[in-house]
Amino acid sequence: MGETRQMPPRHFDRERVRALRRARNITLNAVAQALGVGLSTATGWELGTTVPDGEKLPAMASFYGKPLDDLFPRSVGELPDLADLRCDAGYSQYQTKELIGTKSAGPVANAERGKRRLSERFHRPLAAGYKVTVEELLAAQERSFGYAAPAPAASRDTPRTAAEKITYLLEHSYPGAQVPPSDAEIAEAVNKHAGAQVTAEDDVRAFRTGTEPVLPPIVGEGMAELFGVSPMYFQTDDTVTRQVVEGLRLLAAARKGSVGRIEARGLGPEGLSEDVLAFVNRVVEELAGQDNPGVDRRGSEKGPSSRR
Template identity: 60%
Template sequence: MRAIRRAAEIPQSDVAAAAGVADSTYSGWETGTAVPDPEKLPTLAGVLGRELNDLFPRNGLPDLTDLRCDAGLYQYETAKLIGTKSAGPVAGAERGERRLKDRYVPLLATAYGVSEDELRQAQERSIAKAQGEEGEPAVTESASATGAPPGTLAEKITLILDRSYPGHQGPPSDAEIADAVNAHAGAHVISEAGVRDLRTGAAETAPPIVLEGLAAFFAVSPLYFQPDDAVARQVYEGLRLLSAAKKGSVGRVRARGAGAQGLSANVMAIVNDLVTELEQRAPDSNE
């Protein structure tokens, strides 16, 4: 800030006055002995003639608190915006404790200078952040490395939107996603509101054609959007087979056969062929 202010030949007192603080306070910001409230950053960027994201770049996409601060608003000021006695609804949403009521969304979106869809996406990030702080499996590089995928359909969609669309363009809107899914299906199978319900968790499941369209649009395997229990069951059965093979009791797996909780008929056919081959090669071996 000091280098930019000096290059623009702006007196320190002018910036302090615009930010509504004492000269000594602003001086502390420049020397690094103190930091400004995030709500002050838009004003500072404006006075110094820089874009907010250029002067104070953010790491990652914004959550609800970020959007409010980017608008230069303190939390207490939002009560007037949404017509409530206190800022409790906004405070709760920023802490990730509860979602905003639908009637508050357009009011805050207008005040923050963003679309309603952008506000809802930021709200999901606030919720995800709160879950991570409370010990829930947050989506991090280390979690991905250990094979801990997102669980719900909403978490899977949010993960892609948060991690696959860096830069100023940002992720696609719910309407854009709906249009792409409908184009893939060749029919109207989901609406903008339907996508939003999936993304926010209001709807927990979707028809197969919608999941296929989502996978095609996001360029991921259709398996990514399948229920976790189905994937886990196949992994579990695979581990049972490997364990049985090592113990010389593969036949027990074959005898168990296919069922509601077992392998599919096609997979069981492969297992049976493998068992037969193993028995022919070493009928008396337990290796």
Template identity: 50%
Template sequence: MPDRPFDGRAFRARRRAADLTQRQIAEAVGVQEAAVARWESETTKPLPETLPILARLLGMSLDTLFPREGKPDLADLRADAGYSQKDTIAITKASTTSSVRKAESGVRRLSDELVALLAAAYGVSERALRAAQERSFGNAAPDEAEGTAMPSSLAEKIRFALDSTYSVGSAPSDAQIAAAVNDYAGAAVVSQADIRDLRTGVVTEAVPIVLEGMADMLGFKPAYFQSEDAVTRQVVEGLTLLASKRRGDVGQIAARGMGAEGLPADLLAIVNEVVAEYARRPGPGTSNPQR
């Protein structure tokens, strides 16, 4: 974690130039006046999440007043946004800071949902937040790695998901994964041996409910485990049905008669919404009675 350097004497000079007292700084930050005095005498340093407030008080940018060398990790992004770990409870709507704390400590990665929530709160893109997360785990971020091959087969995706979600030695066993998937499905749909075969590449395909259960356990979106062909096929199915409706071949579209993956609910909703819009439009040479 590349800390932003705090020079107490330089800060004192800038505070005085801004005609601010130690008491005014203390009241704005929410600390005792003595704490500001200790910062300026370099006895102690302010918390990282306090630096953005100090920069605003002095009318300077954070990077100008407290320039950081190196790229930020997760804790840095949080601090730069002015949040403490405790503050993230309100952002994530969780009961504890466990998920954020574990991600910042390089123990367990954030779920897709938490990535989206924190990125919005921190004012960065989800890609930037994921890159910072990789630095928290001591890894080169995706935009910093050279020649990194993305997993393609189902076995590679499972192993990558486990390696990137859990620290060494803490990943769930095949039996634990199977139990979680069966709990998600509400029935015994997979065994320990089945998970082992999928993880090692002995078996290369799995039914959707198994993939959904694994995605739910690991905090990934289900589409992560699908092949590119499957995702492409879903989009093509949706567009084909939309074209059929435009020709008047079909009515309201239902998710049936498709491939094993089926049309995703969100894509289906979008297609039906557009279908409904076409149905409301007048045909060639007719007037719109609603106007």
């Protein structure tokens, strides 16, 4: 990977450029002088025998008073690599040695070709020269090496809705010849868990397809038991967050000695799940033991004979 670019980073439309020049009554010689090239070079651009180097396009767009992205657009959805950033800043590869303070442009050339990543000491000066952030520079570098930019915080594969979560389990929990349960079998398992008729085959189908987006807690608990996952899997992000916050508040109170063992009672609109309760109680007991060396985790005082 990391081979030299085969196509120019931006689309050069010679017909449009020529029409612009003629409409403004500008000679090719004036264009050549403004861009620092020979007349034959500027002529070749309009004839289509050659195309401008990428670093010439910003100056040409400025000369014609047009935005770079307007006059020389990228392909739809294409993101810049290191060479693109350099060209958009108007630098030749050779000129980058002045930006990074080296005797040669080798470090930039190697990074653009996907051979060796830039040293960290080159990140800030190069980003400043290209007028981008360091993060944008590093993302472009990864594209030069054939890799996509890092994904934003949440993965697209992470199931969010109840329908996505059920579908994900059905598709990933039964490998090989195993057959996932039907909607009717899921409903039966949930009702068995609840000890009552709380759902039916049609309801499960509605949850699975997203026709009914709200999954009742008791149904989520039954599905969690059936698929062998934590009940928190079917809870919304907000619900989990509230439980964590409530748990942290209780821990803080326990640290101050104002809360003993926590009972499974309503704490907020959802209350704490059994998993969270168990975890919080374990920590409360450990805190009590640390703060009271003379008391063991069962609350009994240690006598002299218990000390070694």
